[in-house]
Amino acid sequence: MGIVIVEVCDINPASALDLEQLEEDFPGVSAIRTPCLSNCTMCASTPYVYVNGELLANADREVLLTQIRELIQQELSAWESEF
Numbered sequence: 001m002g003i004v005i006v007e008v009c010d011i012n013p014a015s016a017l018d019l020e021q022l023e024e025d026f027p028g029v030s031a032i033r034t035p036c037l038s039n040c041t042m043c044a045s046t047p048y049v050y051v052n053g054e055l056l057a058n059a060d061r062e063v064l065l066t067q068i069r070e071l072i073q074q075e076l077s078a079w080e081s082e083f
Contacts, residue, residue, distance in 0.1 A: 004029045004075045006048040006068060008052070011069045014047035017065050026072050028079075 006022060008015050010033050019031035030073035042048055047064050051071045058064035 001018075003059065004046055004072050005050075006031045006072070007037060008033055008037055008048075009039070009043050012037075012043045012049075013045060014049050014061060017061055017068075018045075019068075022068065025055060025069075026076065028076060029072055 004026065006029060008017075008019060008031070009067065015033060019033075022029050022031055037043070037050065038049070042057065046057045046059060047061050048055060049064070049068060051068060052075055056064060056067050056071060058067060062081055072079070
């Protein structure tokens, strides 16, 4: 199974999302909350996460969650197609 890492800063509005549910919904996903992702200007203004190093941001957290799920599916599908 592939691995997808979703990272969020503890103080970013995106940290209010239930990212742990992604771990249950998608085997191979790890949600990591960190004290700082060194992106303070964006963190203060916009909900964002990194998915396998790719920045995803959206002012609407529910839309952001949908984008996260879509990218996870793409990442897992790409990994599975290699095997």
